[in-house]
Amino acid sequence: MLERLRRPWPDHRAELTLGAVSLLVGAIVIAMIVFVAIRAWPTLAHNGLSWLGPGANLETQIANMQATSVNPPASAFKLNAWPLVYGTLLTTVLAVALAVPVSVLSSVFIVELAPEGVRRIAIPVIRLLASVPSVIYGLIGILVLVPFVGNHVITAHEKASVQNVVELTGAGLAVTVVILTVMITPIMIALVCEALASVPVSWREGAVALGLNPLRAVRAVALRAIRPAIVAATVLATARALGEAIMIQMVSGGRSFAPKPVDGVIFLFEPLRTLASAIVDFHEGVSAPALRSTLYAFGLLLLFSALMLSVCGYLIKLPLRRYQTNG
Amino acid sequence: MSVLASDVRPLGASGTGPAQDGHGRRSSPWSWRWSDRFVLVVAWATGIGLCLIAAAIVVYMGVRGVEYLRPGLLFSHPQASTSQAGSGGFLDPLLGTLLLTVIGITLALPLAVGCALWITEYGRPGWLARVVESSIEIVAGTPDIVIALFGLAVFQLSLFAPLSFTAQGGGVYGRSFIIAGAMLSLIALPPLYAATRDGLQAVPTHMREAAFALGKTKIATIRRVLLPSVRSNVATGVTLGVSRIIGDTAIVLLLLGETLRIDTEGSIPGLNLLRATGSTLTTYVYSNSPAGEGAAPQKAYAAAFVLLVFVLGLNLIVTRIGRAHASTGLSGAGGGIV
Amino acid sequence: MSRIRRLSIALTVAGVLGVVAPASAAAVSVITISGATASYPLVSLLAQKYVKLYPHKFKFKIAQGGTQIGINDVAAGRVSIADVSRDPLATDPAGLVFYPIAKYGICVITNKANTLPNLTQAQVTSIFTGKTRSWSQVPGASASGTIDLISRTSVAGVLTSFQTLLLEGKKVSGIATEEATEGLLKQQVENDPNAIGFVSNYQVDLGGVNSVGFNGVACNKANVVSGQYAGVARFYEVTHGKATGVVGGFIHWIETSAPARKIISTQWVPIT
Numbered sequence: 001m002l003e004r005l006r007r008p009w010p011d012h013r014a015e016l017t018l019g020a021v022s023l024l025v026g027a028i029v030i031a032m033i034v035f036v037a038i039r040a041w042p043t044l045a046h047n048g049l050s051w052l053g054p055g056a057n058l059e060t061q062i063a064n065m066q067a068t069s070v071n072p073p074a075s076a077f078k079l080n081a082w083p084l085v086y087g088t089l090l091t092t093v094l095a096v097a098l099a100v101p102v103s104v105l106s107s108v109f110i111v112e113l114a115p116e117g118v119r120r121i122a123i124p125v126i127r128l129l130a131s132v133p134s135v136i137y138g139l140i141g142i143l144v145l146v147p148f149v150g151n152h153v154i155t156a157h158e159k160a161s162v163q164n165v166v167e168l169t170g171a172g173l174a175v176t177v178v179i180l181t182v183m184i185t186p187i188m189i190a191l192v193c194e195a196l197a198s199v200p201v202s203w204r205e206g207a208v209a210l211g212l213n214p215l216r217a218v219r220a221v222a223l224r225a226i227r228p229a230i231v232a233a234t235v236l237a238t239a240r241a242l243g244e245a246i247m248i249q250m251v252s253g254g255r256s257f258a259p260k261p262v263d264g265v266i267f268l269f270e271p272l273r274t275l276a277s278a279i280v281d282f283h284e285g286v287s288a289p290a291l292r293s294t295l296y297a298f299g300l301l302l303l304f305s306a307l308m309l310s311v312c313g314y315l316i317k318l319p320l321r322r323y324q325t326n327g
Numbered sequence: 328m329s330v331l332a333s334d335v336r337p338l339g340a341s342g343t344g345p346a347q348d349g350h351g352r353r354s355s356p357w358s359w360r361w362s363d364r365f366v367l368v369v370a371w372a373t374g375i376g377l378c379l380i381a382a383a384i385v386v387y388m389g390v391r392g393v394e395y396l397r398p399g400l401l402f403s404h405p406q407a408s409t410s411q412a413g414s415g416g417f418l419d420p421l422l423g424t425l426l427l428t429v430i431g432i433t434l435a436l437p438l439a440v441g442c443a444l445w446i447t448e449y450g451r452p453g454w455l456a457r458v459v460e461s462s463i464e465i466v467a468g469t470p471d472i473v474i475a476l477f478g479l480a481v482f483q484l485s486l487f488a489p490l491s492f493t494a495q496g497g498g499v500y501g502r503s504f505i506i507a508g509a510m511l512s513l514i515a516l517p518p519l520y521a522a523t524r525d526g527l528q529a530v531p532t533h534m535r536e537a538a539f540a541l542g543k544t545k546i547a548t549i550r551r552v553l554l555p556s557v558r559s560n561v562a563t564g565v566t567l568g569v570s571r572i573i574g575d576t577a578i579v580l581l582l583l584g585e586t587l588r589i590d591t592e593g594s595i596p597g598l599n600l601l602r603a604t605g606s607t608l609t610t611y612v613y614s615n616s617p618a619g620e621g622a623a624p625q626k627a628y629a630a631a632f633v634l635l636v637f638v639l640g641l642n643l644i645v646t647r648i649g650r651a652h653a654s655t656g657l658s659g660a661g662g663g664i665v
Numbered sequence: 666m667s668r669i670r671r672l673s674i675a676l677t678v679a680g681v682l683g684v685v686a687p688a689s690a691a692a693v694s695v696i697t698i699s700g701a702t703a704s705y706p707l708v709s710l711l712a713q714k715y716v717k718l719y720p721h722k723f724k725f726k727i728a729q730g731g732t733q734i735g736i737n738d739v740a741a742g743r744v745s746i747a748d749v750s751r752d753p754l755a756t757d758p759a760g761l762v763f764y765p766i767a768k769y770g771i772c773v774i775t776n777k778a779n780t781l782p783n784l785t786q787a788q789v790t791s792i793f794t795g796k797t798r799s800w801s802q803v804p805g806a807s808a809s810g811t812i813d814l815i816s817r818t819s820v821a822g823v824l825t826s827f828q829t830l831l832l833e834g835k836k837v838s839g840i841a842t843e844e845a846t847e848g849l850l851k852q853q854v855e856n857d858p859n860a861i862g863f864v865s866n867y868q869v870d871l872g873g874v875n876s877v878g879f880n881g882v883a884c885n886k887a888n889v890v891s892g893q894y895a896g897v898a899r900f901y902e903v904t905h906g907k908a909t910g911v912v913g914g915f916i917h918w919i920e921t922s923a924p925a926r927k928i929i930s931t932q933w934v935p936i937t
Contacts, residue, residue, distance in 0.1 A: 057839065059819070059839065059843075062819070063819030063820075066733045066734070066737070066819060066820055067733060067756055067819075068756070069733075069736065069737035069740050069741065069758055070740050070741070070758040070759075147856070150857075156810045156811065159810065159811045160798075160799070160810065160811045163798045163799070163811040163812075163840075164795070164798060164840070165840065166840060167811075167813055167814065167840055167841070167842050169813070169842060169857070253842075254842075254843065255842070255843075284728075284730040284731070284734050284820075285730070285733070285734050285737065285820065287734075287737050287738055287741045287743055288737045
């Protein structure tokens with residue numbers, strides 16, 4: 001029978017088999033969305049949309065969920081996850097805001113400014129940065145950066161000034177955002193470099209011929225032309241930042257606290273929690289029904305955000321299509 | 328074509344930088360405005376800065392790894408102990424990583440290559456092709472923690488009880504090597520698919536037409552002409568997929584049962600390993616760090632060093648494949664970054 | 666592919682699987698346990714000894730997660746036994762049977778540099794509920810600055826026991842940093858000169874922190890045995906319904922056998 005399978009197949013059978021394989025992949029993804037939504041439904045049903053808003057202390061609510069494991073009453077499902085949503089938005093927006101200029105400048109450096117020897121070293125090095133596992137970033141963060149910030153950057157006076165509200169231990173917003181930026185920048189650099197390299201040389205040479213220096217030539221011509229690529233890179237980087245769970249869980253301080261910008265410099269050191277890091281924090285309690293639907297609701301929100309990001313990226317790129325260059 | 332294959336020169340003949348411009352002193356930065364000079368300095372600073380950060384990470388992990396890694400650790404089983412001296416090595420996590428990689432790639436490779444082939448060569452009906460492409464994009468953008476939650480939701484159904492084990496009270500445990508491997512194959516799928524699809528799209532049409540002219544059917548063309556020519560793309564894709572699987576922590580944390588040693592389940596050899604629970608290097612590092620349940624940073628450093636060595640090796644392979652591919656003169660289809 | 670190649674690949678795969686998979690005996694009973702991190706060292710040692718005494722008959726899968734996780738898991742049928750480090754609560758699911766196996770002491774600890782010898786009940790309550798926030802307000806403390814409270818996450822049985830026994834039933838302040846395990850709490854206190862926390866006496870005996878007396882009584886094993894120390898709680902093994910079969914056998918062995926008693930007596934206190 002093996003021999004019969006090894007003979008060339010008729011085209012029709014081959015097409016159906018390959019089509020079935022592709023259909024399987026599509027079905028798995030649809031199943032993922034459906035399963036997560038079904039498991040998340042109880043929280044949504046009990047809370048409506050108010051679970052995204054502020055309200056009671058989140059930690060007490062989760063403790064309550066963990067304590068009511070069999071047949072939880074409706075009150076156990078009460079959830080006000082605003083600190084998590086805020087934490088996710090804060091870390092993602094700050095990290096992407098830092099990563100975009102850093103990656104664009106680095107890409108310009110790699111493609112335009114670096115001498116050949118430096119470029120030969122820089123490219124594999126930055127590719128390495130992109131493939132370091134997030135647990136190693138988290139390890140360096142928690143063993144090196146957090147103690148450094150906790151012992152040498154945060155002053156005793158700053159600690160005392162918020163001592164009745166929250167404890168500053170070094171693990172918090174600043175370390176999280178810095179490491180997150182380092183994580184997502186290489187992803188953006190890869191895409192932006194590729195796009196910069198595919199801008200026709202004649203465009204840039206034309207600008208130089210008109211009297212612009214090379215840097216201005218890049219800015220005037222190439223950067224405008226690669227705007228779709230920058231958008232695509234930003235979307236990719238944002239999706240990565242949204243979904244980062246392990247590294248953030250290790251360095252963010254593990255308190256469902258919403259850092260307040262009005263606190264000044266201390267704002268950077270306040271602990272926080274994001275949706276993804278909360279799932280990692282509480283995943284052991286997933287057998288308690290109330291907590292399970294809560295965690296799946298977080299997952300559904302993350303899934304939904306990733307989907308919306310793709311759609312937004314697509315929509316933003318539509319009017320930029322006339323700038324698309326063919327490499 | 329990716330500029331990050333090291334020996335592609337993106338600027339053609341016009342030189343690489345202002346100071347080395349072949350046309351003379353006209354574009355020396357000393358003649359620029361202050362704002363431009365400032366931007367130049369900042370661009371250099373960010374580029375060199377990122378390289379320094381990468382170097383610092385590698386050097387620091389290297390120093391710590393050499394400090395704490397002894398060859399005995401690679402070959403001894405971990406023990407439950409409260410002191411670092413007695414807690415053994417990380418042979419089981421190492422084997423766990425290897426086993427999961429094998430399972431993940433074995434499951435992802437046929438799926439990814441099949442999808443890529445179908446989308447580029449057939450692709451009818453059109454709406455289905457769009458659905459499949461979008462679903463792979465969705466998987467690529469999904470956080471791995473959500474994929475882990477999905478795995479938990481699916482594999483704790485009693486339908487999948489044979490894949491893990493059932494506790495005395497009737498609850499399906501839902502965590503084992505095969506389950507974690509299946510979910511890890513989902514995250515290895517997008518890079519594999521993208522690399523294969525790019526390779527297939529870059530094969531010139533005249534090769535296909537020549538095969539048709541010789542009387543070969545489509546499937547024979549695929550088998551004998553297309554697949555061999557995208558071998559290096561598939562290799563790049565596999566390497567990228569492997570590096571994603573090796574580096575993943577969230578899925579393994581939720582879906583592998585987190586036992587220190589590989590705990591086999593059942594009595595059929597081979598199957599009992601697939602149903603086993605265990606750990607990988609990543610969860611071992613996580614558990615031993617101040618974020619997990621142990622507090623053994625020395626072991627964490629040692630295991631993290633081994634992990635980094637694996638990742639570095641995989642990177643080298645990708646670079647090597649990219650270089651070999653570019654030097655054979657085939658157009659397009661280089662390996663991209665992750 | 667030639668037949669020889671296929672055969673050799675199949676042999677290699679089988680060889681790899683054979684090397685990796687340890688030999689599996691037939692009819693091995695699996696006992697699954699999850700729950701308290703404080704009793705994890707004890708239960709691991711007991712399980713190790715049990716397997717050594719009755720080889721090839723039993724296999725243990727011991728997870729941690731915290732007392733409440735164990736209670737939830739055993740009530741849902743996901744594990745056979747839950748490790749619990751607090752007394753039964755009214756909110757616990759119905760049908761659970763608690764078997765006490767050992768007594769342990771909960772000690773208040775500070776950093777080694779902070780040589781605080783003793784705290785009264787009033788001081789402990791005021792510090793841990795967040796009323797006193799500065800070391801300068803605590804006589805006898807050699808630290809200065811803000812008090813860093815280190816506590817446990819809400820699933821911890823040690824937290825519940827601590828609140829009941831040493832905190833007059835009040836709750837630890839929400840300001841406190843929450844750690845997932847005893848080991849992490851102790852490590853946090855070891856690294857932070859301004860920290861104060863609470864762990865079981867087993868962790869204190871490992872060294873590295875300063876143990877604070879309570880109401881004039883030092884927290885050590887002798888005082889736990891004699892009952893003088895106030896913060897004495899119990900470890901329980903909890904099952905859903907009466908423990909029967911292999912699970913019942915294991916728990917019975919812990920309660921009655923001499924080797925088990927010997928293990929318990931090393932760092933903890935046997936019941937009776």
